[in-house]
Amino acid sequence: MKHLYLTFLLLGVAGAAHAQQPAATVIAVPPLTSPDNGDKGNQMLAVGWDATQLIAADLGQTAELMPLKPNRDDYYSYPEVTAPTFSKWRSAGAKALVTGFVQSRSDGRLTVGCYVYDVEKGRELGRKGFVVAPSDWRRAAHKCSGVAYTALTGAPGTFDTQIAYVSEISAGATKLRRIAVMDSDGTNPRYVTVGDTMVMSPRLAPKATQLAYVSFAGGRPNVRVIDLGTGKERPLLTTDAISFAPRYSPDGSRIVFSMMTGTNCDIYSVSAGGAVPRRLTTSPGVDTDPSFSPDGSTIVFESDRGGTQQLYVMNADGSGQRRISFGGGWYAAPAWSPDGQWIAFTRRGSDGRRIGIVKPDGTGERLLTGGPSDEAPSWAASARELLFQRGSGGRNALYRVALDGSEPRQLTTQQAASEPDWSGVMD
Amino acid sequence: MSKILVAAALALLGSSASAQLPGLRKRDAQPQQPVLQGIDALRAEFAAQSGGTTVYYGTDSVILGAPARASLAFQAAWLRRHPEVVVSVEGYGDAGDTRDHALAVGARRAEEVRAYLLLLGVPAAQVSTTSWGNLRPGLGRAVTILVR
Numbered sequence: 001m002k003h004l005y006l007t008f009l010l011l012g013v014a015g016a017a018h019a020q021q022p023a024a025t026v027i028a029v030p031p032l033t034s035p036d037n038g039d040k041g042n043q044m045l046a047v048g049w050d051a052t053q054l055i056a057a058d059l060g061q062t063a064e065l066m067p068l069k070p071n072r073d074d075y076y077s078y079p080e081v082t083a084p085t086f087s088k089w090r091s092a093g094a095k096a097l098v099t100g101f102v103q104s105r106s107d108g109r110l111t112v113g114c115y116v117y118d119v120e121k122g123r124e125l126g127r128k129g130f131v132v133a134p135s136d137w138r139r140a141a142h143k144c145s146g147v148a149y150t151a152l153t154g155a156p157g158t159f160d161t162q163i164a165y166v167s168e169i170s171a172g173a174t175k176l177r178r179i180a181v182m183d184s185d186g187t188n189p190r191y192v193t194v195g196d197t198m199v200m201s202p203r204l205a206p207k208a209t210q211l212a213y214v215s216f217a218g219g220r221p222n223v224r225v226i227d228l229g230t231g232k233e234r235p236l237l238t239t240d241a242i243s244f245a246p247r248y249s250p251d252g253s254r255i256v257f258s259m260m261t262g263t264n265c266d267i268y269s270v271s272a273g274g275a276v277p278r279r280l281t282t283s284p285g286v287d288t289d290p291s292f293s294p295d296g297s298t299i300v301f302e303s304d305r306g307g308t309q310q311l312y313v314m315n316a317d318g319s320g321q322r323r324i325s326f327g328g329g330w331y332a333a334p335a336w337s338p339d340g341q342w343i344a345f346t347r348r349g350s351d352g353r354r355i356g357i358v359k360p361d362g363t364g365e366r367l368l369t370g371g372p373s374d375e376a377p378s379w380a381a382s383a384r385e386l387l388f389q390r391g392s393g394g395r396n397a398l399y400r401v402a403l404d405g406s407e408p409r410q411l412t413t414q415q416a417a418s419e420p421d422w423s424g425v426m427d
Numbered sequence: 428m429s430k431i432l433v434a435a436a437l438a439l440l441g442s443s444a445s446a447q448l449p450g451l452r453k454r455d456a457q458p459q460q461p462v463l464q465g466i467d468a469l470r471a472e473f474a475a476q477s478g479g480t481t482v483y484y485g486t487d488s489v490i491l492g493a494p495a496r497a498s499l500a501f502q503a504a505w506l507r508r509h510p511e512v513v514v515s516v517e518g519y520g521d522a523g524d525t526r527d528h529a530l531a532v533g534a535r536r537a538e539e540v541r542a543y544l545l546l547l548g549v550p551a552a553q554v555s556t557t558s559w560g561n562l563r564p565g566l567g568r569a570v571t572i573l574v575r
Contacts, residue, residue, distance in 0.1 A: 174563070198562060200526060219515065220557035221530060242534050242558060245527040258531065263489065263538040265531040286531040302528065309528055332525040346525050353525070375525050419526065 024066040025152055028094035028119070029056040030074035032112070033081060033101050040104050047134070048102040051112065051141035055098060058145035058159045058185065063384065063402035065152060068094055081115055086122045094119050098148045102137075109133055114144035116151040126151035138183070146425065155339070155382040158184055162423040163387065164202035164211055165398060167191065168416040179213050181228065184422065186412050192226055201245060201419060205252045208423035210272070212236065212246035212255055223257050225272065236274055245288045248272065249296050250338075256280070256290040256299060267301055269316070280318035291336045291343075292316070293360070300324075300334040300343050300360070311345060313360060324362035333376055336360070338424065339383035342403075346375040355388045357403065368401050369408055378422045387411070387420040469512060470574045477502035482540065484568045486521060489535040491543060499540060502572060503547035510550065515573045516540045518558040530560030533570075540570045 032048030034041050049072065056067040076084065081099045089097050100114040113129040128147045130140045139160055146157025161184040169176040179202045182189040193199050198216035205211070211226045223236040223243045237243055242260040249256070249272075256269045259277070265286040270277035281287040283305040290301040300313050309332045311325035325331040329349030336343050342357040352372025358365040373391035380386065385402045390410075396418040401408040411417075474480050480502075482495035491499070506512065518537030520529025537556035544554050555575075 177562075198559070200530075200560075200562060216557075216559075219555075221560075242530075242556075244530055258527065260531070260534045260538070263535045263542075265534065286528055286535070288527045288531055289525075304528070309525075332528055348523065348525065353523070 024064060025095050026066050026068060026093055027059060027096040027098065027148065027152070028068045028074075028089045028092060029059065029070050029098050030076060031070060031072055032099075033076055033078055035078040035101060035103050044102040044104055044110070047110065047137050048100075051102065051137055051144065054138060054141040054185075055145045055148070058142060058157075059148060061185070061400075062149060062153075062382075063404050063406055065096075065149065068092060081113065082124075084117060086117070086119050089119045096125075096148070096152055098144065100144060105131065110137065110140070112137070112140035112144065114147045116148045138187070142183075142185070149382070153382070153384070155384055156425055158380040158382045158385070158422070158425070160184075160426050161381055162204060162208035162426065163398075163411075164192075164204045164213075164421045164423070165413070165417045166200065166202065166419045167413070168396060168418060169195075170416075179211070180413075180417075181208070181211065182413070189414060192228075203246050203248060203421050204423040205248045205272070206250060206424040207252065207426050209252070210248075212248065212257075212272075214244045214246070223255070225255075225274075234274070236270065237277065238274075243268075245290065247289075247291050249292050250294050251296060256292065258286075258288040258290070267299070267318075278318075280314065281321070287312075289333045291334055293336050294338050294340045298336075298360070300336050302332045302334060302345075309348070311343065311358070324360065325358065325365075326362065327365055335377050335379055335386075337379050337383040338381055341383065344377035344379060344386055346377065355386065355401065357386075368403070368405070369399075374399075376419050378420050380422055381424045387422050389418040389420060391418075466574060469509070473502070473505055473509075473512070473514075473572075473574050477505045480573070481569050481571045484536055484570075486568065487524070487532065488568075489532060489539055491539055495540075496543065499543050500547060503544050503549050506544065506549045506553055507547075510553065513553055513555070513575050515575050516544075516554055516556045517571050517573060518556065519563065519569045519571075520558070520560045521568055522561050522564060524561055526560060526562075530558050530562075533558030533560050536568075536570050540572070 031052045034044035036044045052070045056070050059065040059067045081101050097117040097119050103111045109131050111131050115127040116125045130143050132140045142159035145159040149157035163184050164181045167178045167180040176195045177199050178195045179192040179199050180189050200214045202213040214221045215224045220242050221244050223246045225236050226233045246255050246257040255272050259268050267281045267287045267290045268277040268279050285305045287303045290299045302309050303312050309330040311331045311334050312323050314321040329347045331345050333346040334343050344357050347354050347356050353375050354367050354371040355369040355374045355377045356367040376389045378387045387400050389396050390399050395416045398411040398417045398420045399408040478498050478501045482498050516537045518533035520533040541554045541556050
């Protein structure tokens with residue numbers, strides 16, 4: 001896998017985050033300009049146009065923002081990047097505006113600058129610049145989308161992130177399952193495993209540098225770790241015991257997972273580099289699907305110790321275990337939101353499997369999807385959206401759903417897909 | 428170790444849509460079976476003489492019922508007579524369960540079967556376990572015992 005170099009230029013950030021708005025904010029995204037002249041200038045404008053369309057597509061994927069369709073005739077000069085004609089965008093119905101430029105550098109790389117404005121107030125909300133290799137213009141555009149999203153919503157943008165999932169191809173009675181990783185806009189899918197062994201549960205390290213997953217290569221399920229930069233792979237543990245349900249800590253230093261000893265399934269924590277795991281739960285029955293709070297102090301997990309699967313929280317050292325789910329049905333596969341406010345879960349009930357959220361203290365429970373074959377919720381870095389797996393007619397697909405109650409939308413993948421995992425924002 | 432051959436399990440796959448029924452499912456005799464040799468022959472003999480290679484559980488249950496124990500008694504007797512044969516006890520979870528819980532339940536079911544076989548005098552080294560959770564649709568709530 002290719003290595004990405006991305007340098008951040010701080011251009012200085014002005015303005016505070018906007019208050020959250022109930023309806024989508026209309027945002028104008030005219031084509032990025034360039035200070036360069038001649039052929040170079042034309043090349044930069046061409047890259048800028050591609051980047052502009054990508055930014056508009058990124059922002060159009062969010063629940064909070066609604067971009068106007070970019071129009072090549074809306075050309076503006078380099079000085080107008082920092083002095084936009086607000087009246088034009090006001091009359092076009094836009095509440096916000098992204099401007100910017102693409103500039104060639106003497107070292108062959110590009111500088112991409114992005115500026116975000118409140119059109120009504122005629123005020124800058126944020127700016128940032130990125131230096132990238134020409135081939136990484138997409139990442140710079142995703143970063144620009146993130147600048148706009150963060151300036152307007154106050155939440156981290158999820159555009160320069162990765163999604164890991166299981167790609168499924170039906171081959172007769174069996175399914176060929178491969179771990180895949182793609183950019184969060186659905187482009188650039190790469191297969192991390194070749195499909196000769198059963199796999200499950202891909203889980204990305206916070207900045208998508210590593211991936212933990214479960215492989216049946218040795219005949220029984222074991223957690224393995226792949227370095228996505230080098231492709232090198234190793235088992236997480238030295239034991240052959242059945243291990244599964246891995247998840248990274250928010251700082252990427254540890255992995256929590258489940259391991260079987262006899263008929264007992266408990267949760268353990270181990271350094272991501274591999275070491276002697278530390279046992280966190282001891283109850284008889286199945287304790288699994290651990291997920292850290294964003295500050296790393298607390299872990300939510302599911303346990304059937306009380307007879308049915310329910311959600312529990314505990315301190316990161318295993319102390320202070322207590323149940324937090326008390327609604328009807330069975331609660332499973334919890335995932336703690338990156339802003340710490342919510343825990344997403346899969347609820348099994350008479351109406352099938354549905355995705356919901358609940359506050360860490362057990363209050364505010366809300367179901368977000370209608371089921372009946374939804375599972376495996378995974379948070380966006382923004383904490384405003386979830387990815388999940390939905391089965392329909394024997395075929396699985398990935399969907400994203402916002403917390404605002406809007407309908408889930410399918411994410412296009414080449415093959416059937418399941419078990420999504422959404423990374424944090426990459427460096 | 429030899430490849431997992433799923434002759435026995437595949438024969439069951441066809442009828443596994445009706446795996447709802449708890450209790451032992453007996454394999455139908457296969458009249459046109461060619462002469463089997465080596466591991467295939469062992470598998471066929473194991474399946475025939477132990478009354479089946481699959482035992483079933485109730486929903487979300489890891490407790491062995493009486494039909495399952497009866498079937499395992501035959502299997503244990505056969506395994507004691509064939510100490511050179513190694514078997515893999517493979518557990519399956521419930522189809523409607525979530526992925527990881529199903530994997531754990533399948534592992535518990537396999538461990539329960541292994542513990543029962545050991546209780547009946549089968550040497551521990553002869554029996555390994557694994558779980559497929561609900562990754563292989565069709566064989567829900569079951570444990571298959573494969574000669575390896």
